[in-house]
Each structure stands twice: as structure tokens, then as C-alpha cells.
Amino acid sequence: xxxxxxxxxxxxxxxxxxLLPGAIGIALVAYALLAGGYLISVVSFGLIxxxxxxxxxxxxxxxxxxxxxxxxxxxxxxxxxxxLTATYGWEPLLATATGLxxxxxxxxxxxxxxxxxxxxxxxxxxxxxxxxxxEVAVQWQSVTQGYMxxxxxxxxxIAGFEITSERGNLxxxxxxxxxxxxxxxxxxxxxxxxxxxxxxxxxxxARALGIDVARYxxxxxxxAAVYAALAGSLxxxxxxxxxxxVFGLHMVNLAFTMLxxxxxxxxMGPLVGAVVIMLLPETFRAFxxxxxxxxxxxxILLLIYAPRGLASLADLLRxxxxxxxxx
Amino acid sequence: MPDPAYVAxxxxxxxxxxxxxxxxxxxxxxxxxxxxxxxxxxxxxVMLGGMxxxxxxxxxxxxxxxxxxxxxxxxxxxxxVVERVVVRPLWVRNATMFAMILATLAAQIVIERATLxxxxxxxxxxxxxxxLPPLRIAGVAISFxxxxxxxxxxxxxxxxxxxxxxxxxxxxxxxxxxxxxxAALQGIPVGTMLALSFALSAALGAxxxxxxxxxxxxxxxxxxxxxxxxxIAAIVGGFGRPFGAFLGGLALxxxxxxxxxxxxxxxKNIAALSVLLVFLFLRPQGILGAAK
Numbered sequence: 001x002x003x004x005x006x007x008x009x010x011x012x013x014x015x016x017x018x019l020l021p022g023a024i025g026i027a028l029v030a031y032a033l034l035a036g037g038y039l040i041s042v043v044s045f046g047l048i049x050x051x052x053x054x055x056x057x058x059x060x061x062x063x064x065x066x067x068x069x070x071x072x073x074x075x076x077x078x079x080x081x082x083x084l085t086a087t088y089g090w091e092p093l094l095a096t097a098t099g100l101x102x103x104x105x106x107x108x109x110x111x112x113x114x115x116x117x118x119x120x121x122x123x124x125x126x127x128x129x130x131x132x133x134x135e136v137a138v139q140w141q142s143v144t145q146g147y148m149x150x151x152x153x154x155x156x157x158i159a160g161f162e163i164t165s166e167r168g169n170l171x172x173x174x175x176x177x178x179x180x181x182x183x184x185x186x187x188x189x190x191x192x193x194x195x196x197x198x199x200x201x202x203x204x205x206a207r208a209l210g211i212d213v214a215r216y217x218x219x220x221x222x223x224a225a226v227y228a229a230l231a232g233s234l235x236x237x238x239x240x241x242x243x244x245x246v247f248g249l250h251m252v253n254l255a256f257t258m259l260x261x262x263x264x265x266x267x268m269g270p271l272v273g274a275v276v277i278m279l280l281p282e283t284f285r286a287f288x289x290x291x292x293x294x295x296x297x298x299x300i301l302l303l304i305y306a307p308r309g310l311a312s313l314a315d316l317l318r319x320x321x322x323x324x325x326x327x
Numbered sequence: 328m329p330d331p332a333y334v335a336x337x338x339x340x341x342x343x344x345x346x347x348x349x350x351x352x353x354x355x356x357x358x359x360x361x362x363x364x365x366x367x368x369x370x371x372x373v374m375l376g377g378m379x380x381x382x383x384x385x386x387x388x389x390x391x392x393x394x395x396x397x398x399x400x401x402x403x404x405x406x407x408v409v410e411r412v413v414v415r416p417l418w419v420r421n422a423t424m425f426a427m428i429l430a431t432l433a434a435q436i437v438i439e440r441a442t443l444x445x446x447x448x449x450x451x452x453x454x455x456x457x458x459l460p461p462l463r464i465a466g467v468a469i470s471f472x473x474x475x476x477x478x479x480x481x482x483x484x485x486x487x488x489x490x491x492x493x494x495x496x497x498x499x500x501x502x503x504x505x506x507x508x509x510a511a512l513q514g515i516p517v518g519t520m521l522a523l524s525f526a527l528s529a530a531l532g533a534x535x536x537x538x539x540x541x542x543x544x545x546x547x548x549x550x551x552x553x554x555x556x557x558x559i560a561a562i563v564g565g566f567g568r569p570f571g572a573f574l575g576g577l578a579l580x581x582x583x584x585x586x587x588x589x590x591x592x593x594x595k596n597i598a599a600l601s602v603l604l605v606f607l608f609l610r611p612q613g614i615l616g617a618a619k
Contacts (some may be wrong), residue, residue, distance in 0.1 A: 056531055064366050066425055066428070068432065113608040114608075116608075117607065117608075119424060120365040120428065121562070121607060123365075123367070123425070123428045123554060124365075124367075124558050124559075124607070125604060125607050125608075127432075127551070127555065128365075128600050128603055128604055128607075129604070131551060131552065131555070131596075131598055131600060132600045132601065132604075135594075135596045135597045135600070136597060139594055139596075139597065167583050197388070249436060249439075249548075249551070253433065253436050256429060256433075266432070275397055290440075290444070292436060292437075292440045293440040293441060293444070295436075296433040296436040296437035296440065297433075297437055299430070299433040300412075300413055300427070300433045300434060300437070303417065303422065303426045303429060303430045303433075304416045304420065304422075304430070307422070307426060
């Protein structure tokens with residue numbers, strides 16, 4: 001979780017390796033654009049989840065904290081998008097912005113007391129927050145329509161111009177995901193990112209260095225909440241439908257499996273993990289009921305046998321390339 | 328001013344649920360003391376207690392008591408499976424605390440989903456253990472299920488107290504709680520104690536699940552809220568103190584009953600979880616203070 005090697009003198013192998021996931025991502029988006037059909041929606045979902053998991057990675061991989069409740073922020077923004085557009089006829093963009101602001105406000109109010117907790121307590125408190133959001137979505141029927149969910153949510157667009165084609169959606173999502181990953185990379189190598197890394201290493205040491213630990217933790221939490229909220233709203237507008245199950249424990253399970261497949265703490269890991277996990281089940285579509293079972297089991301196996309995911313594969317290649325320097 | 332009988336009624340229902348939280352909280356403590364691990368799959372044991380009993384009664388036609396005993400044994404066995412398959416491999420690899428939390432949470436999800444596939448998503452319930460109308464004492468209705476819950480909880484606590492104080496195995500588990508390395512040097516098989524603590528904890532969860540099911544219902548997804556409640560009960564009691572956890576459960580149950588009575592029944596879980604969060608924010612060190 002705290003693997004934070006920052007390369008100062010990137011040689012050619014490392015540079016190529018770092019570009020590889022991005023190149024594969026671009027190739028995949030291009031292929032989906034050409035091939036069309038079902039692959040487009042698969043890659044689209046992969047990109048939406050990549051945004052969610054990138055936020056999660058910022059809070060957990062970079063800052064070394066724990067949150068099982070990020071789905072709450074996706075739910076707040078997703079439901080705000082759905083309700084404001086489908087029920088009140090707002091512009092999708094305005095609804096999404098409102099959803100993001102709402103999620104951010106809740107994250108601020110909830111984050112302040114929650115982040116004073118550590119370890120098991122923090123894990124359990126965030127788990128409870130996610131569960132509360134789910135329960136509210138189920139029970140507040142007059143607004144959320146309970147288990148039925150809200151359908152007929154319009155696609156994203158501005159002033160009458162809507163992204164109606166699947167290909168347009170895919171390109172738009174690819175652009176947002178690229179922005180999200182780039183922003184995460186920039187954050188990581190900024191002053192804020194270094195403060196986060198210091199907190200992940202040791203809170204006491206970070207405090208001794210003059211880092212305001214509580215403030216940076218809250219900042220990381222808020223950034224992660226924005227990513228989650230954005231993913232939630234995008235999902236709702238792309239699918240046109242929302243129900244509590246979208247943002248339930250399934251989302252937590254899926255996101256963590258993606259994070260661990262891609263490699264926690266790495267910049268590209270979330271994107272790689274999200275797309276890989278989205279593509280995999282397409283081969284087992286007949287076993288939809290077994291998906292969560294399979295993800296959960298896969299997550300346990302990863303945690304035991306490959307806690308650094310595909311990123312450890314890159315390590316292996318680096319070592320082969322003669323880079324024996326170990327951190 | 329609310330009717331005193333009504334207030335007493337709320338207290339009774341709070342204490343009933345509180346006993347359940349207490350039992351689950353003890354389950355958390357038993358594993359934590361043996362290993363320093365907080366088992367996030369604890370809720371799965373509670374859920375399975377009710378579900379397996381229901382399946383044994385409905386599908387195999389067993390009477391309630393043998394079905395309950397069978398369910399408790401099966402769930403205890405599953406506790407050992409979770410320990411062997413999920414916890415032990417991480418334990419020997421010195422995995423981080425977070426990896427352990429996530430792995431046990433994943434185990435919870437796997438068990439939940441497997442239950443969904445095997446038993447379907449329909450809520451199920453069990454008949455009351457004693458099918459008699461509730462007792463009326465000074466205007467307060469006390470159901471026989473409440474008496475079962477309180478009686479069984481008291482019996483379990485006395486049994487556990489005797490187990491930890493008198494038996495060799497119980498003393499060995501307490502030694503592990505005080506200092507695992509020293510216990511290992513004394514020749515106590517620490518690994519076996521870990522497996523045993525999972526079996527005991529799973530059995531406690533199953534008992535809690537069986538006791539509470541007749542008063543509400545059970546379904547594949549009821550486990551997690553119970554686990555969170557039990558965890559907070561353990562915190563309120565000062566983590567690692569089994570009997571503190573039970574008192575914590577009672578306090579929590581009453582606090583929730585009061586919070587819920589002010590709200591619509593549909594929002595019960597939300598109110599309950601919010602009370603938990605407030606407890607967590609205000610007194611993370613517990614009311615009785617932490618054990619260590």
C-alpha cells in the first residue's frame with residue numbers, strides 16, 4: 001500500500017514501461033470505436049470505473065488511508081443527476097455539477113470526524129457510511145423510487161447538444177478518464193502528493209516534517225470523493241438508469257478487485273485494472289450471478305499471492321532489463 | 328411526556344436487540360484477542376445462522392432445536408474454513424492490517440453471494456421458539472422470544488466465563504490474548520488457538536442470528552449491518568473485553584431503539600447505523616476503556 005518509489009532518472013526501459021498501459025488503453029479505445037457493438041459499452045464502463053478507482057487509489061494507495069465508503073459519494077452524485085434531470089428536467093451538466101457539489105459537501109461534513117479514526121475504526125466507519133447511503137437510496141422512496149430505481153435519465157450534453165451515439169460517449173469518457181488519470185499523476189508528483197506519500201509512510205514522521213496531517217488526509221478524501229461522484233454521475237447519464245444496486249457493496253467489491261489487479265499505489269494501475277476486469281467477465285457472461293462471487297474470490301487470492309497486482313509484473317520486467325536497484 | 332409503559336416497551340425491545348449485538352461483539356473480541364485481527368466477515372456467520380436453520384427446518388423437515396444445533400456446528404466449521412483459506416495464508420505472510428480487513432470483507436461478500444445463489448433472495452423467517460402470546464407486565468408486552476434471547480445470552484456468557492477461567496483451552500486462549508509470543512514459548516499452539524477462536528466466534532454469530540430471526544427476518548444481505556453493530560458494541564465496551572462488549576451491545580441496542588422510535592420503521596437501519604457512527608466519533612476508546 002505504501003509503495004511510493006519516485007523515479008528521478010528514468011531510463012528508456014522505464015519510460016517505455018510507463019507509457020505501455022496508456023498506449024494499450026488508447027489502442028483499446030480505438031479498437032472499440034472501430035469494432036463497435038457491445039465492446040463499446042464494455043470499454044465505456046471500464047473507463048467510468050477507472051475514474052472511480054483512480055480516486056480510491058489516491059486516498060488509499062497514495063495517502064495510505066482506508067475507505068470502504070466511496071460508493072456513498074458516487075450514489076449521492078449519481079442520484080442527484082438522475083433526480084434533477086429525470087424528475088425536474090434540469091440540464092444534465094448542471095445536475096452533474098450540483099451532484100458533485102453535494103457529494104463534496106457531504107464528504108467534508110463526514111470526512112472531518114471520520115478521518116480522526118484510524119485502522120479498523122476508520123475501515124468500519126467508512127463501511128457504515130457506504131451502507132447508510134445504500135439504505136437511504138432504498139428507503140427514501142418518494143425521491144429515489146426505492147429498489148425500482150429511476151429510468152429515463154437523459155445523456156450528457158449542453159444546451160440541446162446531447163451525446164447520443166455510443167461512439168461519442170466512448171470518446172467523451174476516454175477524454176474524461178485521461179484527464180482524471182493525468183490529474184492524479186500531477187497530484188502525485190506535486191507538493192500535495194509528496195505530503196500524501198509522507199503520511200502514507202508515517203504519520204508521525206510527516207507531522208515532524210511540518211505537514212498538517214489532518215488537513216492533507218481530508219484533502220485526499222475530498223479529491224477521492226470528487227472522482228467517485230464524477231464516476232457516479234457519468235454512469236447514470238451513460239446508462240440512463242439508476243438503482244440502489246448500482247452503488248451497493250457490489251461497487252466496493254468490484255472497485256477493490258480492479259485496484260488490486262492493476263496495482264495499488266501506481267498511477268496507471270486503476271485504469272488497467274478497471275479495463276481488464278470489465279473485459280474479463282464478457283467471456284463468462286452466462287454466469288452473471290457468479291460475478292461478485294468470482295471477484296471476491298479473486299480479490300482474496302490477489303491479496304494473498306500477488307498483493308501488488310499487475311504492477312508486480314512490470315517490476316519483474318524492470319529487473320530483467322537490468323535495473324537491479326531496489327528501493 | 329410519553330407514556331411510561333411505552334418507554335419501557337422501547338427499553339425491552341432495545342435490550343433484546345442489544346443482547347444480539349453483544350453476542351456478535353463478543354465474537355469480534357474472541358478473534359481479536361487470539362490474533363489482533365478484526366474479522367469483517369463476522370456478519371456472514373450471523374446471517375448463515377438464521378439461513379441454515381431455516382433451510383434445515385424447511386427443506387429437511389428437522390425440528391427447530393436440532394436444526395439450530397446443526398446450523399451452529401456448520402457455521403463453526405465454516406469459521407475454521409475462513410480461517411484456513413483466507414486468514415491463515417495472509418497471517419503467515421505477515422500481510423498488512425488493511426489486507427486482512429479487505430480479505431475478510433471479500434470473504435463476507437463471497438459467502439453472501441453464495442448464499443444468494445443457493446437460497447435465493449427472498450427474506451425468510453423462523454417460527455418463534457415458544458408459540459405463546461406475549462406476557463403482559465404492567466402494560467409492557469414481553470414476548471417469549473425476548474426471554475429466549477436474554478436467557479440464551481446469559482447462559483452463553485456464564486458458559487464463556489467458565490470456559491475462559493476454568494478450562495485449559497480457555498486459559499491458553501487468554502494467554503494468547505496477553506502475549507502471543509510468550510504463549511508460543513510456553514508451548515501453546517497459537518495457530519490452533521486462532522482456528523479455535525474463529526470456530527467459537529462463528530458459533531456465537533450463528534447463535535445470535537438464530538435468536539434474532541423469529542423477531543424479524545433474515546436474507547442473504549442482513550449480515551453486514553449486524554457486523555457493524557457488533558463491532559461498535561465491542562468498541563463501546565473497550566475493544567478486546569468480551570463482557571464489556573456485551574454491555575456495549577445492550578447500551579447500543581437501547582440507544583438505537585430510542586432513535587428508531589422517533590422515525591419511520593423503514594429508516595430503522597439508517598438510524599441504527601447513524602447511532603453507531605456517533606458512538607464511534609465521540610468515544611472511539613470505548614466507555615470502559617480499551618483492554619490494552
